[in-house]
Amino acid sequence: MTSAxxxxxxxxxxxxxxxxxxxxxxxxxxxxxxxxxxVLGFLGPNGAGKSTTMKMIAGFLAPTRGQVWVGGYDIxxxxxxxxxxxxxxxxxxxxxxxxxxxxxxxxxxxxxxYRRRERRSRVAAAVxxxxxGSVAYKPxxxxxKGFKRRVGLAQAILHxxxxxxxxxxTDGLDxxxxxxxxxxxxxxxxxxxxxxxxxILEEVDAICDRAIIIAHGRLKFDGTPQxxxxxxxxxxxxxxxxxxxxxxxxxxxxxxxxxxGRVNQSDEAxxxxxxxxxxTAIVKQVAQLARAETWQLQELVVESGQLDEVFRRxxxxxxxxxxxxxx
Amino acid sequence: xxxxxxxxxxxLGNYFATPVAYVFIxxxxxxxxxxxxxxxxxxxxxxxxxxxxFTFHPWLYLFLIPALSMRLWxxxxxxxxxxxxxxxxxxxxxxxxxxxxxxxxxxxxxxxxTFPVWLTINYLGHADNPVIAxxxxxxxxxxxxxxxxGACVSAFTRNQVIAFxxxxxxxxxFVLAGFPxxxxxxxxxxxxxxxxxxxxxxxxxxxxxxTKGVIDLRDAIFFLxxxxxxxxxxxxxxxxxxxx
Ligand SMILES: Nc1ncnc2c1ncn2[C@@H]1O[C@H](COP(=O)(O)OP(=O)(O)O)[C@@H](O)[C@H]1O
Ligand SMILES: [Mg+2]
Numbered sequence: 001m002t003s004a005x006x007x008x009x010x011x012x013x014x015x016x017x018x019x020x021x022x023x024x025x026x027x028x029x030x031x032x033x034x035x036x037x038x039v040l041g042f043l044g045p046n047g048a049g050k051s052t053t054m055k056m057i058a059g060f061l062a063p064t065r066g067q068v069w070v071g072g073y074d075i076x077x078x079x080x081x082x083x084x085x086x087x088x089x090x091x092x093x094x095x096x097x098x099x100x101x102x103x104x105x106x107x108x109x110x111x112x113x114y115r116r117r118e119r120r121s122r123v124a125a126a127v128x129x130x131x132x133g134s135v136a137y138k139p140x141x142x143x144x145k146g147f148k149r150r151v152g153l154a155q156a157i158l159h160x161x162x163x164x165x166x167x168x169x170t171d172g173l174d175x176x177x178x179x180x181x182x183x184x185x186x187x188x189x190x191x192x193x194x195x196x197x198x199x200i201l202e203e204v205d206a207i208c209d210r211a212i213i214i215a216h217g218r219l220k221f222d223g224t225p226q227x228x229x230x231x232x233x234x235x236x237x238x239x240x241x242x243x244x245x246x247x248x249x250x251x252x253x254x255x256x257x258x259x260x261g262r263v264n265q266s267d268e269a270x271x272x273x274x275x276x277x278x279x280t281a282i283v284k285q286v287a288q289l290a291r292a293e294t295w296q297l298q299e300l301v302v303e304s305g306q307l308d309e310v311f312r313r314x315x316x317x318x319x320x321x322x323x324x325x326x327x
Numbered sequence: 328x329x330x331x332x333x334x335x336x337x338x339l340g341n342y343f344a345t346p347v348a349y350v351f352i353x354x355x356x357x358x359x360x361x362x363x364x365x366x367x368x369x370x371x372x373x374x375x376x377x378x379x380x381f382t383f384h385p386w387l388y389l390f391l392i393p394a395l396s397m398r399l400w401x402x403x404x405x406x407x408x409x410x411x412x413x414x415x416x417x418x419x420x421x422x423x424x425x426x427x428x429x430x431x432x433x434x435x436x437x438x439x440x441t442f443p444v445w446l447t448i449n450y451l452g453h454a455d456n457p458v459i460a461x462x463x464x465x466x467x468x469x470x471x472x473x474x475x476x477g478a479c480v481s482a483f484t485r486n487q488v489i490a491f492x493x494x495x496x497x498x499x500x501f502v503l504a505g506f507p508x509x510x511x512x513x514x515x516x517x518x519x520x521x522x523x524x525x526x527x528x529x530x531x532x533x534x535x536x537x538t539k540g541v542i543d544l545r546d547a548i549f550f551l552x553x554x555x556x557x558x559x560x561x562x563x564x565x566x567x568x569x570x571x
Contacts, residue, residue, distance in 0.1 A: 058414040060569065083416040090414070094407035096337070098344055110333035111415045155411070 009072045010035045011085075011163050011193030012057060018065035018217075019052050026052045028217040029066070034193045036162070039185065041208035041225075042197040045315050049217040050197040051091045054167050057195070058088040071163055084112075087161035091168055093152025097141035101132055101151055104140060105158060112159045122158055129184065130154035146177040153181065157188065164188065166196045170203065182207050201307040204228070215315035225307075230279055231314075232305030238274045238286045239266075241299035246272055253293065257285045270298075330417040334425025335432070338399070342433050351395060355437050358387055363444060377454075380444055381462045381538045385502050385530055388473045393494035395433065396477025397487045399426045400565060405485040409569050423561045427471075427478050427554075434470040438463060458540035465537030468550040469530055473498050475557035482564035498530075505529035528553075 010033035019027040027049040034040045044050050055061040057068050059075045059082060068075045071085030096104055105126055109119040127136055130150040135143055140151055149169065156164060169185070170178045185194060185207055198204070204211045204225050211228055213221040221228065229235055242250075251263045254274050261277040276282045283302050290297055342348040362383040403409035412422060448454045477494040484490050503509045505526040513522050533546045 055410070058410075060410050060414050080416045080418065083414060086414070088414045090407065090410040092407060094411050096341075096408055097406065098341065099337075103340075107333060107337050108415070110336070111330055111417060113329050113416075 009069050011071060012165070012195060013069040014053070014057065014066070015068075016066040017053065017056060017063050017068065019049075019056060019061060020064045026217055027056070030214060030217070030219050031066075032212050032219065032222055034163075034195050036193045037190060038210060039189045039194045039196065039208050041204040041211040042195055042214070043199065043201070043204060043211055043311065044197075044214040045199060048214045048315070050214065051167055053214070054088075054165055054195070054197060055090075057165055058086060058090075059083055060090075084159075085161055085163050087156035087159065087164045089152045089156045089164075089166040089169055091171075093149050095140050095148065095151050095155065098139060100137050100139055101143075101154075102127070102136045104151065105154055108155050108158050114159075126154040126158040129157060131180065146173050149173060149177070149181070153184065162192055164192055164194045164196075166194070168197055168199075170198065170200065201311055204307065213311065213314050220314045228307060228310055229305035231310045232279075232307070233275060234273075234303045234309060235279045235305035236276050236281050236283070237303040237305075238283050239299065239301045239303060240272045240274065240286070240290070240295075240297060241268075241301075242270045242272075243296040243298050245269055247293070247295060250293075250295065253289060254286065257282065257289060259285065273303075330415075331421045331425040331428070334417070334422055335429045338426050338429030339432055342395075342429070347395070348433065351391060351433075352437050352440060355387065355391055356440060359383060359441055360444065362387070377444065377448055377459050377462060378538065380441075381466060381534075384466045385469065385534060388470055389498055389502060390495060392434065392470060392473040393477045393480075393491045393498065395430050396474050396494060397481050397490040399430060399478045400482035400561075401485050401487050401490045404482075404568070405487075409565075413565075413569060419562050419565050423478070423558055423565060427474060427558060427561070430474045430478065431467075431471050434474065435467055438467055438470070455540070458538075461540060461542065462538040465534055465546070468537075468547060469534050472501070472530060472550050472553045472557075475554040475561070476501070479557045479561040479564055482561055482568055501528055502530045505532055 012034040014033070015031050017027060017030045018025065030049075030053060032040075042050055042054070052061065056063045057070065057075070059068075059070075059079045062076065070082035073082035073085070075082045096107070099107065102123060105123045106119060109122050112122075114122055127133055130153050132147065132150055132154055135147055140148060143151070149172070153166075153169065156166065166185075170181050173181065182203070185196065188194065189207070189209075196203075196207070208225060210224055211221070212219060213228075221231075240250075246265070246269065250272060251265070254260055254263045254272070259276050259280045259282045260274055262275040264273040264275065265271075266273055274282065274286055281302075283300075287300060290300065342351075359380060363377075363380040400409070403412060413419070445454075445459060448459070449456070473494075476497050477490070480494045480497065481487070481490040483493075500509055506529075510522065510526065513525055517525075527549075533549050536543060537546050
């Protein structure tokens with residue numbers, strides 16, 4: 001019965017999930033799924049409800065409404081089976097501070113039911129994967145933030161789980177450490193289902209196959225990073241840099257072109273930003289016009305869009321969200 | 328139950344990794360020795376039994392055991408490791424039992440280290456060793472009752488000092504149950520059945536009958552079921568309190 005269920009469901013399935021803290025509703029009716037081989041980025045501003053959602057997925061918080069399946073198991077009814085499929089990195093990577101890294105990971109291996117020999121090899125493998133060799137015998141409380149985060153990662157991947165849920169795995173790390181953690185996640189991505197929360201947008205582009213955005217406890221977007229970029233008003237916009245000053249009639253001529261919605265004068269005197277209607281491609285028309293008018297151009301760049309602009313629009317106040325939505 | 332064993336090991340190791348274990352054991356040994364030989368007048372009694380030694384245990388436990396149990400759950404809540412622990416494949420019940428057994432094992436070790444007192448009494452005269460063994464067993468059971476209260480209380484707060492104070496007060500009530508100080512609180516309003524029940528909850532009377540060498544299964548059952556009830560309350564406290 002349960003094995004049949006385990007087959008037919010995605011690695012992680014969240015259905016109409018909701019969580020109230022007293023009168024305050026932190027998560028409202030969120031549904032999504034994470035499939036094997038996929039890295040799903042979970043985005044949202046601080047306080048959006050990312051951690052609360054992840055805690056419910058990991059079986060730490062009981063949902064007020066809705067259901068969660070992890071590895072096909074209902075986290076509420078079969079919590080132990082679900083938790084065995086799952087590696088979870090809680091926000092802030094809590095760990096027993098007075099234990100050494102190796103003692104801590106050994107404890108985790110015991111909790112995962114590994115016997116002596118396998119325990120040793122599991123701990124050794126996790127230490128190596130998370131690059132903790134140099135600090136294996138140091139108490140966790142003496143480690144730097146980056147190392148502590150990696151201890152949390154090592155703990156989560158120790159049993160090589162098919163599903164990984166990580167709450168802000170790169171928060172507070174320096175650029176090198178971020179890069180390392182992302183590399184590690186990408187390496188593991190092939191045969192796992194990975195859900196990572198972040199409020200860093202570059203992360204989505206760097207490691208995620210798909211992204212969901214929540215704000216004020218509600219799902220606002222579910223799609224690929226590319227689709228997210230397409231929602232940018234700058235998507236397919238053309239930036240022109242002239243040799244010298246912008247010709248006086250350039251803006252007016254550009255506005256006459258088919259598909260052009262707006263022309264913005266940027267801060268620099270020699271640049272124009274040509275924005276399309278409905279994110280259509282306008283580069284051809286713009287280039288033709290430039291040639292016909294024999295404008296002296298230094299640069300003609302097609303913008304792919306800016307994630308942070310889309311992010312702000314999606315997660316911001318309601319009225320701003322209406323503007324520029326693709327049809 | 329490998330997970331219970333894993334938690335037991337970790338907690339027990341934690342006691343010995345910090346000065347807590349050594350401070351506790353030294354204070355326990357010094358105080359129990361001092362009480363026994365000076366206050367209790369072990370030498371002067373001219374009797375080869377350990378009655379004075381055990382008489383002081385309920386009072387020693389009253390402040391020593393909450394010091395052992397106060398961090399069991401409150402520390403997990405404060406540092407956030409409870410989220411780590413409760414998302415590992417372990418039931419709350421198994422975790423509660425693991426932590427409780429660790430602390431109980433530790434008191435067992437402390438109790439065992441009082442063996443010089445026992446050696447002394449055997450050296451002094453013909454000791455009644457079965458009664459002494461029974462008393463040790465009774466003391467161990469009673470320590471478990473204190474610990475169960477302390478572990479449960481520590482799951483209600485992230486503050487160890489608060490856990491200590493409340494454990495102390497609740498244990499004091501159970502030590503003194505049956506004495507006027509506690510009974511007066513219930514006198515006048517509570518039904519006689521409840522007053523009677525409270526009177527029977529006294530740690531002191533159950534412990535005393537064990538140390539007198541009276542083998543009455545009911546005393547052991549009292550402590551064991553007392554422990555069971557508080558551990559169940561502990562499970563509920565962990566489940567409801569973990570989220571905030
Ligand atoms: N235990 C709690 N009790 C009350 N409110 C909470 C609790 N945990 C989180 N919240 C509230 O729920 C909202 C979502 O929090 P969280 O899920 O941590 O957001 P995020 O991880 O996206 O930054 C916040 O407004 C937060 O204050
Ligand atoms: Mg968060």
